[in-house]
Amino acid sequence: xxxxxxxxxxxxxxxxxxxxxxxxxxxxxxxxxxxxxxxxxxxxxxxxxxxxxxxxxxxxxxxxxxxxxxxxxxxxxxxxxxxxxxxxxxxxxxxxxxxxxxxxxxxxxxxxxxxxxxxxxxxxxxxxxxxxxxxxxxxxxxxxxxxxxxxxxxxxxxxxxxxxxxxxxxxxxxxxxxxxxxxxxxxxxxxxxxxxxxxxxxxxxxxxxxxxxxxxxxxxxxxxxxxxxxxxxxxxxxxxxxxxxxxxxxxxxxxxxxxxxxxxxxxxxxxxxxxxxxxxxxxxxxxxxxxxxxxxxxxxxxxxxxxxxxxxxxxxxxxxxxxxxxxxxxxxxxxxxxxxxxxxxxxxxxxxxxxxxxxxxxxxxxxxxxxxxxxxxxxxxxxxxxxxxxxxxxxxxxxxxxxxxxxxxxxxxxxxxxxxxxxxxxxxxxxxxxxxxxxxxxxxxxxxxxxxxxxxxxxxxxxxxxxxxxxxxxxxxxxxxxxxxxxxxxxxxxxxxxxxxxxxxxxxxxxxxxxxxxxxxxxxxxxxxxxxxxxxxxxxxxxxxxxxxxxxxxxxxxxxxxxxxxxxxxxxxxxxxxxxxxxxxxxxxxxxxxxxxx
Numbered sequence: 001x002x003x004x005x006x007x008x009x010x011x012x013x014x015x016x017x018x019x020x021x022x023x024x025x026x027x028x029x030x031x032x033x034x035x036x037x038x039x040x041x042x043x044x045x046x047x048x049x050x051x052x053x054x055x056x057x058x059x060x061x062x063x064x065x066x067x068x069x070x071x072x073x074x075x076x077x078x079x080x081x082x083x084x085x086x087x088x089x090x091x092x093x094x095x096x097x098x099x100x101x102x103x104x105x106x107x108x109x110x111x112x113x114x115x116x117x118x119x120x121x122x123x124x125x126x127x128x129x130x131x132x133x134x135x136x137x138x139x140x141x142x143x144x145x146x147x148x149x150x151x152x153x154x155x156x157x158x159x160x161x162x163x164x165x166x167x168x169x170x171x172x173x174x175x176x177x178x179x180x181x182x183x184x185x186x187x188x189x190x191x192x193x194x195x196x197x198x199x200x201x202x203x204x205x206x207x208x209x210x211x212x213x214x215x216x217x218x219x220x221x222x223x224x225x226x227x228x229x230x231x232x233x234x235x236x237x238x239x240x241x242x243x244x245x246x247x248x249x250x251x252x253x254x255x256x257x258x259x260x261x262x263x264x265x266x267x268x269x270x271x272x273x274x275x276x277x278x279x280x281x282x283x284x285x286x287x288x289x290x291x292x293x294x295x296x297x298x299x300x301x302x303x304x305x306x307x308x309x310x311x312x313x314x315x316x317x318x319x320x321x322x323x324x325x326x327x328x329x330x331x332x333x334x335x336x337x338x339x340x341x342x343x344x345x346x347x348x349x350x351x352x353x354x355x356x357x358x359x360x361x362x363x364x365x366x367x368x369x370x371x372x373x374x375x376x377x378x379x380x381x382x383x384x385x386x387x388x389x390x391x392x393x394x395x396x397x398x399x400x401x402x403x404x405x406x407x408x409x410x411x412x413x414x415x416x417x418x419x420x421x422x423x424x425x426x427x428x429x430x431x432x433x434x435x436x437x438x439x440x441x442x443x444x445x446x447x448x449x450x451x452x453x454x455x456x457x458x459x460x461x462x463x464x465x466x467x468x469x470x471x472x473x474x475x476x477x478x479x480x481x482x483x484x485x486x487x488x489x490x491x492x493x494x495x496x497x498x499x500x501x502x503x504x505x506x507x508x509x510x511x512x513x514x515x516x517x518x519x520x521x522x523x524x525x526x527x528x529x530x531x532x533x534x535x536x537x538x539x540x541x542x543x544x545x546x547x548x549x550x551x552x553x554x555x556x557x558x559x560x561x562x563x564x565x566x567x568x569x570x571x572x573x574x575x576x577x578x579x580x581x582x583x584x585x586x587x588x589x590x591x592x593x594x595x596x597x598x
Contacts (some may be wrong), residue, residue, distance in 0.1 A: 018157055028201070031163055034153050035205035038167060039174040039212025041153075042146035046178030046213065047220050049123050049138050049145075056131025057297055066316045073133065073290045073317075077348070078282040080132020084125050085278060085352035092121040097349055099144030099356055100446045103172060104194060106151070112164035113155060118148035125354035133289055133296045135344035139179060140356020143189075146175030150209075169194055170205050174213030176412075180226050181217045185412035186210035192405035193446060226416035227300070229307045233386040235425055242385055246372050247397055247429040251436020253338075253368045254401025257361065258437070258445050260342045268350030281351025288344045292337050293317040295344045299363040302337075306370045306391040307417065327378050331371060338367040357445055361402040362395050369394020369429075392419050396426045397433040404444035406434040471549055471556060474585050475570050475578040481506050482536050484513055488524065489531035491516070502567055504576050505540045512569055512576040514540035546571050547580055556580065 021030060064070045088096060094115070096102070099122055106114050122141035130138055150171030154164040169190040177186030187203075187210045271277050289295045294302035294314055305313045315324040315333065323329040345360045373390035376383045392413060400409035409430045414420050441448070480498045482491060482505055494503070501518035521539050524530050544563035547556055549572040559568065560582060570577045 021157060030157065031166060031205050032208060034167055035170045035209045036212055038150040038153055038170045039209035040216060041149050042171045042174035043178035043213035043216030045123060045145050046142050046175050047217060049127060049142055050179060052127035053130045053138060056127060064317055067321050069319045070317050074286045077133040077285045077289055080129050080134055081278055081282045081351045081353050084129045084354055087125055092117060096121050096125060096354055099140035103144055103147040103168060104446060107165050107168060112151055112161055112168045114148040114151040116152055119145060119152060122354060129348065129353035129355050130297050134348040134353040134355055135285060135295045136348045136353060136355020137298055137359025139176060139358030141354060142175035142179050143172045146171030166202050166205050170209035173206050174209040177210040178213035178217045180412060180416045181214050182412050182415035183210040183214040185408050185415050186213060188408035188411055192408050193403055225418040227304055227307055229392060229417040229419050231421055233389060235389060235422055239385055243425040243428045244432060246369060246390060246393060247432025248436050249372055250368060250394055250397025250429060250433035251401050253364065254398050254433060254437045255440050257342050257364060257402050258441055261346055261445060264343060264346030264350060278351050281347040285344055285347040288340055294337050295341060298359040303363060303366045306366050307388055309388050331375055334367050334371045338364055361399045365395040365398030366391045368398055389422060392417055392422060393425050393429045397429040400430040401433040401437040402445050404434060406430045471551055471553060474580055476581060476584060477578040479504055479579055482516060484537035486536045487532055488534040491536055492525055504569055505536055506576045510576055511574045512571050515543045516540050543569050549577060
């Protein structure tokens with residue numbers, strides 16, 4: 001009883017605070033204050049996530065040997081996946097995989113409302129997964145965590161869905177800014193990947209939360225860049241052709257990354273038994289990490305090695321340690337790691353681990369850029385380009401292609417490495433990679449799943465508004481039903497008490513058989529001699545098209561355009577539900593558009 005009393009007292013006090021804030025603080029000012037609070041909390045969450053990952057990983061790898069294979073790597077990933085699966089199943093009791101995609105879905109379909117447990121669930125689960133060797137990134141989980149923090153703060157102050165969407169973006173931006181110490185990239189991530197519009201109402205809260213999240217990181221970790229990079233060789237304009245070639249190469253690497261990820265996800269989706277997924281994914285992951293230790297965890301150590309030029313250290317802890325001086329063995333080993341990273345990432349998530357694809361895209365990009373330069377430098381063609389510089393450029397290129405976010409890739413790479421002197425080649429590689437993959441894949445790895453379901457909110461206002469509308473919300477159900485066996489007299493009686501000029505024809509099971517248009521029977525309505533002779537089955541017609549209840553609003557509008565109809569019947573597996581009219585859709589469209597654009 002004491003707990004309930006304290007809880008009720010707290011709830012009453014909190015509602016008093018909310019009521020006071022709604023009366024005395026303007027909404028825009030309140031959003032700014034909450035964006036600042038979201039930035040602080042999400043920044044702290046990012047630091048906690050990094051601490052947990054490094055603590056678990058550091059403890060497990062403290063006794064790893066450098067000059068040979070490490071057999072504990074064969075069991076660590078499996079333990080991590082089992083612990084994560086148990087945590088998700090018995091504590092979280094919800095699907096928390098694909099964090100960025102879930103944030104996108106919440107923005108598109110759930111009015112930006114995320115559950116309270118999402119503020120900690122991904123953080124804990126990904127710490128276990130990555131700490132024990134899961135080959136995924138912490139950025140997807142911190143985006144989900146940050147967005148949940150922003151959403152729940154907004155819900156606590158009873159903000160509208162439009163403002164909740166901004167706070168979701170603020171939390172995601174602060175999470176990225178906090179984990180990478182990259183405030184500009186955090187904001188650009190929200191604009192490009194989460195596709196929240198760049199307007200006066202959004203830019204200031206996003207900037208404040210990003211800067212706050214990064215500031216928390218600077219205070220707790222210092223002012224060093226996330227990755228150590230010192231540019232030992234200046235970039236010359238004569239090397240621009242190689243940058244162009246690298247950009248196109250990164251586009252195809254991104255395409256491989258995206259297609260392979262989708263293929264592996266489909267493979268694991270078809271496996272229904274959880275323990276089978278754990279066995280297949282866990283064993284595959286463990287074998288890959290055992291053979292190629294850089295696949296362990298996020299892979300940031302390997303990235304630092306390549307950016308520092310210490311390529312031979314990539315063999316540390318592997319069976320191939322004594323091959324580290326062989327030029328072509330180095331090339332093959334790096335290529336194998338690059339190609340299998342996406343498989344390791346898919347196995348981690350498919351088996352039940354929790355993590356994102358953000359860090360894997362950075363990892364693959366660094367390897368792709370380094371391998372590109374390393375091979376050209378060793379072909380005796382007289383080419384001399386910096387391995388380190390091209391590793392950095394590759395990071396931006398693959399990230400840009402995989403996420404369809406060229407600006408974020410450029411600024412994130414520059415901010416987290418301090419490589420601002422390479423801004424021109426970063427622009428070239430990132431842009432060309434994005435342009436290359438767009439030819440083959442219109443959507444990013446995050447938005448692809450939602451786009452297939454018609455649940456994707458985009459920067460295009462028309463498509464965004466249609467996405468927010470649902471067929472069920474525009475159905476008109478006040479049409480009088482008639483049946484095929486009715487005669488003309490019964491039909492006229494129904495017309496006399498209806499204000500519609502369209503009548504659905506249904507059978508006893510409620511299946512739609514056709515429609516009757518008032519114009520089609522106007523010439524026989526006033527002929528009593530036909531009242532008993534004519535039946536509905538004689539003068540009913542087939543509608544121009546039928547709208548399935550499961551259709552997206554975009555598909556509905558396409559159907560209206562093709563048929564030039566003004567009203568179309570809605571069915572659910574043949575069962576009549578109602579009608580959708582253009583006028584009803586247009587009215588709803590204008591209402592949502594006003595709300596969306598204010």
